Amino acid sequence: MENETACLRAAKRLSHMYFSPIRQVGERASALAGEGHPVIFFSTGEPDFNTPSAIKNAAIQAIQDNQTHYASNRGALSLRKAVSEQLARTIQLDYDPATEILITAGGAEAIxxxxxxxxxxGDEVIVFTPAFMNYENLISMCGGVLVNIPLRKENNFQIDPDELSWHITGKTRMIVINNPCNPTGVVYQEAVLAKVAELAVRHDLLVFSDEIYNQVVYDAVMCRSIASFPGMRERTIVMNGFSKVYAMTGWRLGTLAADARMIPHLLKVHQYTTTCQPTFIQEGVAKAMNLPETLADMSQMVAAFDRRRKLLMEGLDRIGNLEYTTPLGAFYIFIDVSKTGMDGDSFASRLLEEQYVACVPGSKLGTHCGNFVRFSYATSDENIREGLTRIDAFLNHK
Known part of the structure; x- marks a missing residue:
């Protein structure tokens, strides 16, 4: 019997990979909702807004104009030009749309x-944790070695450049930066990034900079791209996309910007992964992504996230025994639940099963994060208020 089913075995490269805990929580929460329970989703990193109308209308027009054939493997040139314009506006760097930008199937394919x-x-890749689990799993898929540098609550989850320096070896190939950070909501300080950049240049390291949330920032904080520091543009792969600030998670559109010498390597993988993204989506987004009305819609979304952030923090403070670092970017808050007498896994599981509030345990986001949970506030004010009421009942009114 064993020989008959040997053909069904998984490739060895999957042996150290695991299913996304975010998706697992989401599946259980959706199952409960399907049974009729009133689930509050604090687990999903998905804006509850609709895609800006200008983008939707432009994509519909592109279909009507029969823009439904293959696009360039690099992405439609019109979209690469629009992305180049956006990068110049947001991170003050110029990328040649012909040779230095690649369009991907969302951020996941870009990574x-x-x-x-x-x-x-055998290549070593430094990742600061807690972190998005795609990094760890895709490093494993490549046969790379994850070098985990834990970020600490007592340091407001900022990078310690000295600790980074200690972890760099002759095998180090890449440093991964996620700024603003999922799940902590931290925006890395400019002085810290400057020291990280100095180390990358000194040791001739590549940097992968995940900047998917770089337009979702609060309190007038500056989110500077590490690619903008001296010597970094040529050694940084900048990833961004449309899922978060454009509320386009289902459109699956991401971007990579890098030195022209790097793009052919990225393109080679992309050609055999997705070939190209739907042409009508690319042309529609190119036409509308930088329009004033689209940018106004984005600003309104960020303002709403800011309001919800404050609402959530105020509620958590009233409940008590829940500690967090104030998020200055993205739409997550990373909460230490240890004073409740539960670890993050127990807290998340019980909160979902007893109060129908879904959140993500921190244990899979960092080996030192077993006492944490991640809440997303990319949901309505009403859901946040109701979720806080249920959390209060869960902890204080049993």
Missing amino acids: QNAFLATLDP
Whole structure:
């Protein structure tokens, strides 16, 4: 019997990979909702807004104009030009749309392309945790070695450049930066990034900079791209996309910007992964992404996230025994639940099963994060108020 089913075994490269805990929580929460329970989703990093109308209308028009054939593997040139314009506006760097920008199937493919194109088995990749679990799993898929540098609550989850320096070896190939950070909501200080950049240049390291949330920032904070520091543009792969600030999670559109010498390596992986993204989506987004009305819609979304952030923090403070670092970017808050007498896994599981509030345990986001949970406030004010009421009942009125 064993020989008959041997053909069904998984590839060895999957042996150290695991299913996304965010998706697992989401599946259980959706199952409960399907049973009729009133689930509050604090687990999903998905804006509850609709895609800006200008983008939707432009994509519909592109279909009517029969823009439904293959686009360039690099992405439609019109979209690459629009992305170049956006990058100049947001991170003050110029990228040649003809040779330095690649359009991908969302951020997930962008990460995969960057890692598969640059990592060999045995290469060490430094990741600051807690972190998005795609990094760890895709490093494993490439045969790379994850070098975990834990970020600490007592340091407001900022990078310690000295600790980074200690972890750099002759095998180090890449440093991964996620700024603003999922799940902590931290925006890295400019002085800290400057020291990280100095180390990358000194040791000739590649940097992968996930900047998917860089337009979702609060309190007039500055989110500077590490690619903008001296010597960094040529050694940084900048990832961004449309899912978060444009509320386009289902459109699956991401971007990579890098030195022209790097793009052919990324393109080689991309060609055999997705070929190209739907042409009508690319042309529609190119036409509308930088329009004043689209930018106004984005600003309104960020303002709403800011209001919800404050609402959530005020509620958590009233409940008590829940500690967090104030998020200055993205739409997550990373909460230490240890004073409740529960670890993050127990807290998240019980909160979902007893009060129908879904959140993500921190244990899979960092080996030192077992006492944490991640809440997303990319949901309505009403859901946040109701969720806080249920959390209060869960902790204080049993």
